[in-house]
Amino acid sequence: SVPMGGKEFKDFWGVDEDIESISAFITQYLIDVDRVNAPKFLLGESYGTFRNAGIMDYMRDSGLPFNGVIMVSAVFDLIPLTFPPRSDLSYVVHLPSYASTAAYHGKIDWSEGQVESLLDEVRTFTEKEYAPALYKGSRLGDEEAEALAKKLERYTGLSADYWLSANLRVKASEYFAELLRDEAAFVGRLDSRYRGFNPRTISQTADHDPFTSSLGMPYKTAFFDYYYRELGMEKDIMYHTSAYGRKDFKWNWDHKGNMSWNTRTAISTAPDMERALNRNPYTKVLVLNGYYDLGTPFYAVEYSMDHLNLGPGIRENILMKYYKAGHMMYTDEESFDAFAKDIRDFIRSTSK
Numbered sequence: 001s002v003p004m005g006g007k008e009f010k011d012f013w014g015v016d017e018d019i020e021s022i023s024a025f026i027t028q029y030l031i032d033v034d035r036v037n038a039p040k041f042l043l044g045e046s047y048g049t050f051r052n053a054g055i056m057d058y059m060r061d062s063g064l065p066f067n068g069v070i071m072v073s074a075v076f077d078l079i080p081l082t083f084p085p086r087s088d089l090s091y092v093v094h095l096p097s098y099a100s101t102a103a104y105h106g107k108i109d110w111s112e113g114q115v116e117s118l119l120d121e122v123r124t125f126t127e128k129e130y131a132p133a134l135y136k137g138s139r140l141g142d143e144e145a146e147a148l149a150k151k152l153e154r155y156t157g158l159s160a161d162y163w164l165s166a167n168l169r170v171k172a173s174e175y176f177a178e179l180l181r182d183e184a185a186f187v188g189r190l191d192s193r194y195r196g197f198n199p200r201t202i203s204q205t206a207d208h209d210p211f212t213s214s215l216g217m218p219y220k221t222a223f224f225d226y227y228y229r230e231l232g233m234e235k236d237i238m239y240h241t242s243a244y245g246r247k248d249f250k251w252n253w254d255h256k257g258n259m260s261w262n263t264r265t266a267i268s269t270a271p272d273m274e275r276a277l278n279r280n281p282y283t284k285v286l287v288l289n290g291y292y293d294l295g296t297p298f299y300a301v302e303y304s305m306d307h308l309n310l311g312p313g314i315r316e317n318i319l320m321k322y323y324k325a326g327h328m329m330y331t332d333e334e335s336f337d338a339f340a341k342d343i344r345d346f347i348r349s350t351s352k
Helices: 015-032 047-061 089-104 112-139 142-156 160-165 172-178 210-230 270-279 298-306 333-350
Strands: 041-046 068-074 185-187 195-197 284-290 318-323
Touching: 015 047, 041 047, 041 333, 047 068, 047 270, 068 298, 068 333, 089 112, 089 142, 089 172, 089 298, 112 142, 142 160, 172 185, 195 210, 284 298, 284 333, 298 318, 318 333
Parallel strands: 041 068, 068 284, 284 318
Antiparallel strands: 185 195
């Protein structure tokens, strides 16, 4: 899309700018088609869930709340995904997804069919042993570190020596390259079941996402065919799948409620969702997670949900669903069937 009416790209490229412009569009659409009083649902994927949380509160404040909001491969707090210096949270929330990935590729003594029981055990280990150990920092003794590294090897498929050399902290980018190093392969970021050839096995990080490489081309080709042939768009207009190719692209990550001392202290719309749910306890939220999604790990979503300060009974409005698939779980035939059913059931139950 391009800006019109005297606006510039910067008027839309930002957390708050995006929330406000899309909320305005939805509101105007409902007015134009005389559907203001109809049941309303919002579905977003990946950054779309970050946006959803903000729109939930913005439109509630405007008097147009949603019956239900569907979050596909969600992210509400960016810090857990970014591995910032001096923070252990990213390492903690990625660990269960490392375990499911290792099981799928046969690198640990768990079958892929046992993934739920594996993840229950890893959650317990993470909360009772791994997170407290990281919190100790340099106070963690050598014997404690070695014992922990052996357990991490059992759950992730990476050697205890590797964990020790990494100070018990392995970034996702490092995990992609290390798990299948002996097979000269990377695992995928958006779907860690995918593997790609590693031409340089000394590499410490993967140089591409095998899932994106596998799915990206047919996905774009199908869209271009739809865009130009079926929709009949002018063929001299080039469609770009991302704004990142533009030299002037810069996203404004500032968001109300994320600032303190005139400094951005967080990148999060979780407080927006918390406020929207507390002030409108009738809105329901469906969160759809992939066990093999290392772009937005399910345990990071659980962390965000567990840290919402909600009133009595409101937590029950949030329904979590899981699939043996990755970020785009609907590209997996079995998961797609469950995905479609879960959404249909959610909309039917919340339309009344």
